[in-house]
Amino acid sequence: MTPSLSDRSGLRAALRAARRRLSPKQRDAIAQSIAQHVGASTCFTPGRRIGLYLATPEEIPTTPLLELAEERGCQVYLPRIVDYRARSMRFVHPSGLWRRNRYGIIEPLGHESLPARWLDCIFLPAIGVDPRGARLGHGAGYYDRALAFRRWRRTWRGPRLIAILADTQRVPHVPEQPYDIRCDAIVTESGLVATDRSAA
Numbered sequence: 001m002t003p004s005l006s007d008r009s010g011l012r013a014a015l016r017a018a019r020r021r022l023s024p025k026q027r028d029a030i031a032q033s034i035a036q037h038v039g040a041s042t043c044f045t046p047g048r049r050i051g052l053y054l055a056t057p058e059e060i061p062t063t064p065l066l067e068l069a070e071e072r073g074c075q076v077y078l079p080r081i082v083d084y085r086a087r088s089m090r091f092v093h094p095s096g097l098w099r100r101n102r103y104g105i106i107e108p109l110g111h112e113s114l115p116a117r118w119l120d121c122i123f124l125p126a127i128g129v130d131p132r133g134a135r136l137g138h139g140a141g142y143y144d145r146a147l148a149f150r151r152w153r154r155t156w157r158g159p160r161l162i163a164i165l166a167d168t169q170r171v172p173h174v175p176e177q178p179y180d181i182r183c184d185a186i187v188t189e190s191g192l193v194a195t196d197r198s199a200a
Contacts, residue, residue, distance in 0.1 A: 035064035046073035051122035133182035133195030
């Protein structure tokens with residue numbers, strides 16, 4: 001059964017409210033813990049192509065991860081919207097030039113870009129994630145469209161998809177739409193944990 005949009009909207013609103021209750025100091029502490037957990041894993045092997053994003057003020061900061069990826073010799077790519085109507089985006093290697101998109105999010109203006117399927121690991125923003133890896137995003141669908149190849153080729157090994165969130169954003173169940181792409185893992189202040197993507 002396809003979940004109603006009201007179910008997802010209500011859950012999204014509740015989780016956003018919970019996230020807003022985190023103080024900036026709490027968000028920064030969570031971000032540092034997340035970077036430590038990722039740093040202890042094999043995600044940031046030198047030379048790997050890593051998809052990250054610049055967090056909004058309400059999200060868990062990603063600056064510690066960005067700095068760690070560069071320290072480890074990874075190639076960092078950030079999302080840039082290329083077509084608002086089609087809701088499509090590519091991942092761009094930052095060149096020092098930036099713009100603010102219509103959502104108020106800062107994007108890189110570099111020319112070196114890659115489709116998502118060529119990256120080794122992508123860290124995803126998330127409002128909520130369940131144990132299956134079902135992810136509740138902001139609702140625009142940019143990541144689901146960029147990662148649609150994961151539905152067509154279930155044996156595709158990459159990239160590894162890791163959702164970034166606080167422990168308070170982990171939920172027992174996220175209602176899914178047919179186009180939703182599940183995460184392979186989640187990382188919170190408690191650790192980096194694989195999801196059960198095959199679960200019904």
